[in-house]
Amino acid sequence: xxxxxxxxxxxxxxxxxxxxxxxxxxxxxxxxxxxxxxxxxxxxxxxxxxxxxxxxxxxxxxxxxxxxxxxxxxxxxxxxxxxxxxxxxxxxxxxxxxxxxxxxxxxxxxxxx
Amino acid sequence: xxxxxxxxxxxxxxxxxxxxxxxxxxxxxxxxxxxxxxxxxxxxxxxxxxxxxxxxxxxxxxxxxxxxxxxxxxxxxxxxxxxxxxxxxxxxxxxxxxxxxxxxxxxxxxxxxxx
Numbered sequence: 001x002x003x004x005x006x007x008x009x010x011x012x013x014x015x016x017x018x019x020x021x022x023x024x025x026x027x028x029x030x031x032x033x034x035x036x037x038x039x040x041x042x043x044x045x046x047x048x049x050x051x052x053x054x055x056x057x058x059x060x061x062x063x064x065x066x067x068x069x070x071x072x073x074x075x076x077x078x079x080x081x082x083x084x085x086x087x088x089x090x091x092x093x094x095x096x097x098x099x100x101x102x103x104x105x106x107x108x109x110x111x112x113x
Numbered sequence: 114x115x116x117x118x119x120x121x122x123x124x125x126x127x128x129x130x131x132x133x134x135x136x137x138x139x140x141x142x143x144x145x146x147x148x149x150x151x152x153x154x155x156x157x158x159x160x161x162x163x164x165x166x167x168x169x170x171x172x173x174x175x176x177x178x179x180x181x182x183x184x185x186x187x188x189x190x191x192x193x194x195x196x197x198x199x200x201x202x203x204x205x206x207x208x209x210x211x212x213x214x215x216x217x218x219x220x221x222x223x224x225x226x227x228x
Contacts (some may be wrong), residue, residue: 105155
């Protein structure tokens with residue numbers, strides 16, 4: 001079946017450090033891939049997406065590249081800020097999953113000044 | 114700006130009470146979803162609806178029901194609240210056929226505490 005695996009958190013970094021949050025997936029066909037962010041006390045917001053292999057999604061300094069050969073969609077940012085502290089969710093929409101998104105467990109990111 | 118609005122940010126209810134969580138969207142979306150979010154468990158789908166008066170069970174429907182009388186409104190009902198239903202509840206919506214390009218739009222969540 002379809003599934004998403006994220007690295008466990010929390011991930012703790014110092015301000016201006018480089019960030020990578022790993023996400024790998026299992027899916028039939030050619031899924032679309034998403035990263036959502038949840039700031040403390042808030043709902044989820046779409047951060048970035050990629051709909052086909054080799055696409056790169058980007059937003060707010062974050063990037064992720066859809067790698068079909070490694071079934072991965074790792075989230076990266078070159079220099080994190082305290083305001084990036086949040087929970088990050090990787091998700092996919094598979095061609096056979098109708099309207100449902102399949103979610104990773106979420107990774108909590110803590111940025112220390 | 115498109116919106117999914119959840120009626121309450123914080124709720125405190127007593128064990129055994131009937132609880133209604135309301136969600137309204139202004140995007141004319143057919144699909145609506147209720148999730149609960151707990152530490153270490155991620156998002157778990159409770160119920161979803163793909164049209165007015167239609168509903169489908171998600172992964173954890175026990176102890177919950179839903180109502181969708183109007184397209185824009187999707188209500189989650191806790192028939193008899195219990196302490197293990199203390200959680201963050203998230204509502205989302207989508208337009209059929211756009212999930213692969215647009216994903217879902219979420220509300221801000223309702224933090225429910227059952228005492």
